[in-house]
Amino acid sequence: MTTTTQFWLNDRLITTSASAGMLVLDYLRKQERLVGTKEGCKEGDCGACAILIGELVDGRMHYQPVTSCLVPLGEMHGKHVVSIEGLNSRELSPVQDAMVNRCGSQCGFCTPGFVVSMSWYVMCAKGEPSRDGMKRAISGNLCRCTGYASIVRAGDDLVEGFGPGGNWESIWQADDRIKAMAEANMVPAYFNEMPKRLAAIAPHVVEPAHEGAPVDFHVAGGTDLYVQKGEHIPDGQVKILNRHPEMKGIRLEGDTFHVGALTTFEEFGANADIAKMIPRIQDYLFLIASLHLRNRATLSGNIINASPIGDMTILLLALDSELVFFEDDGQRTVAMKDFFKSYKVYDKRPREIMTEIIFPKVDANTRIHFEKVSKRKCLDIATVNSAIKIRTSDEGVIEAVNLTLGGVAAVPLWLPETAKYLVGKSIEPATLHAALDIAQGEISPISDVRGSADYKRLLARQFIIAHFVELFPDRMRFEQVV
Numbered sequence: 001m002t003t004t005t006q007f008w009l010n011d012r013l014i015t016t017s018a019s020a021g022m023l024v025l026d027y028l029r030k031q032e033r034l035v036g037t038k039e040g041c042k043e044g045d046c047g048a049c050a051i052l053i054g055e056l057v058d059g060r061m062h063y064q065p066v067t068s069c070l071v072p073l074g075e076m077h078g079k080h081v082v083s084i085e086g087l088n089s090r091e092l093s094p095v096q097d098a099m100v101n102r103c104g105s106q107c108g109f110c111t112p113g114f115v116v117s118m119s120w121y122v123m124c125a126k127g128e129p130s131r132d133g134m135k136r137a138i139s140g141n142l143c144r145c146t147g148y149a150s151i152v153r154a155g156d157d158l159v160e161g162f163g164p165g166g167n168w169e170s171i172w173q174a175d176d177r178i179k180a181m182a183e184a185n186m187v188p189a190y191f192n193e194m195p196k197r198l199a200a201i202a203p204h205v206v207e208p209a210h211e212g213a214p215v216d217f218h219v220a221g222g223t224d225l226y227v228q229k230g231e232h233i234p235d236g237q238v239k240i241l242n243r244h245p246e247m248k249g250i251r252l253e254g255d256t257f258h259v260g261a262l263t264t265f266e267e268f269g270a271n272a273d274i275a276k277m278i279p280r281i282q283d284y285l286f287l288i289a290s291l292h293l294r295n296r297a298t299l300s301g302n303i304i305n306a307s308p309i310g311d312m313t314i315l316l317l318a319l320d321s322e323l324v325f326f327e328d329d330g331q332r333t334v335a336m337k338d339f340f341k342s343y344k345v346y347d348k349r350p351r352e353i354m355t356e357i358i359f360p361k362v363d364a365n366t367r368i369h370f371e372k373v374s375k376r377k378c379l380d381i382a383t384v385n386s387a388i389k390i391r392t393s394d395e396g397v398i399e400a401v402n403l404t405l406g407g408v409a410a411v412p413l414w415l416p417e418t419a420k421y422l423v424g425k426s427i428e429p430a431t432l433h434a435a436l437d438i439a440q441g442e443i444s445p446i447s448d449v450r451g452s453a454d455y456k457r458l459l460a461r462q463f464i465i466a467h468f469v470e471l472f473p474d475r476m477r478f479e480q481v482v
Ligand SMILES: Cc1cc2nc3c(=O)[nH]c(=O)nc-3n(C[C@H](O)[C@H](O)[C@H](O)COP(=O)(O)OP(=O)(O)OC[C@H]3O[C@@H](n4cnc5c(N)ncnc54)[C@H](O)[C@@H]3O)c2cc1C
Pocket: 043, 044, 045, 217, 218, 219, 220, 221, 222, 223, 224, 225, 226, 227, 241, 261, 262, 287, 288, 289, 290, 293, 296, 297, 298, 299, 300, 301, 302, 303, 304, 305, 309, 310, 311, 312, 313, 352, 353, 354, 355, 379, 380, 381, 382
């Protein structure tokens, strides 16, 4: 599509009619010859292509680290794209200094990506600086030759410097940290100009997402679409769904959550009402992709990709979600339990756009839990995953339950027979043992690269046990039930 895209690239205003579906990575390297941003896997796995994307939110700049190999150029309109070349002026930045001092780089291929991720942490992370936080910030970056110990030490030095008693403590505490860093020459001074500069770019006028001429690709976060069809997207007719802010945001209306379909995994976890309802949401997110991916991956993309092991899909299915679709003038709502028909076949017409996900708020007697096992703890797709939503009486009798399992059938699965059995039973080992047998009859895993059918059956069993042990530690201990 030939719409002009205007954005700031580091300290330069760019106006381009390059294809909206072109990858930011390709634009940076091929058109701008900014080759500091590296092309490694081109599938979101290595972080060598990390950049920062800045947006103006309530008059302040809000930056996020993302992998530029999965981001469409057309979405950059009105934004600030920061590549490694834009992060320092003439001297090394504190992050680069720390990497040099700790010998955090050997061949150097991964280094720009690490520096971008660490820079995001010191410029933008919330809360107190922490080693754990810094590690999470670089969890999407791989290094194949230096080894992580020296990179982590560089991160630790930065955390110490910005932490209590550190040289840069006042900068971390500053009301506008980026401004304070610019004044201290720790990031280039042009960062201070960005709110004004972005405000001057006229927004694109866009028709509603579900209207207009047919297109070849509806791109949301792009994290599945570019991996699957990346070669064809730049030449196709593309609709950039993220140009529709009305499809984002989370609101609680009475007892019902209305979650914009384009809400990212990180935005979902950061919402205070969601965190109240799912207290361990941050632990669960840590097991899903990486920070860079979670900043891009949307809930609707996860559902419509229809993988039997989509993590947010399994969680949303357990929450009794309904999906709202629009097509031209028509709207319809589909229960998520009825959405998936067979492997990657689902109840959606090609032109339909998912705008919203709806689910009921839970009461104080309801608990929610998620479990996942993958070959690697972070940045890996599940072998099997599972979620539960369970309401009990004060006496410990199950009043309602929804149990879901991924990776054990052709579709993301919910277990109606197991749920039917559990309702009315008290939480005790005998109930669980009977439920485990019923659940085994409801699943049909196959062997694949992620694990054998037997292994998946075992994981399904262990996850159901884990749900009960985690949620009802006073009524059930692990050694009583295995
Ligand atoms: C390195 C890597 C790691 C990953 N790790 C995980 C993981 O741990 N767990 C996990 O569950 N997933 C993982 N994924 C998969 C992926 O990130 C998720 O499935 C993500 O939610 C997809 O969302 P998206 O916004 O990027 O979708 P896109 O790629 O933009 O779109 C996916 C599909 O959905 C359609 N679509 C999206 N939104 C709408 C809408 N509102 N209306 C109509 N159609 C729409 C698109 O047209 C497309 O067909 C990983 C992916 C990568 C590359």
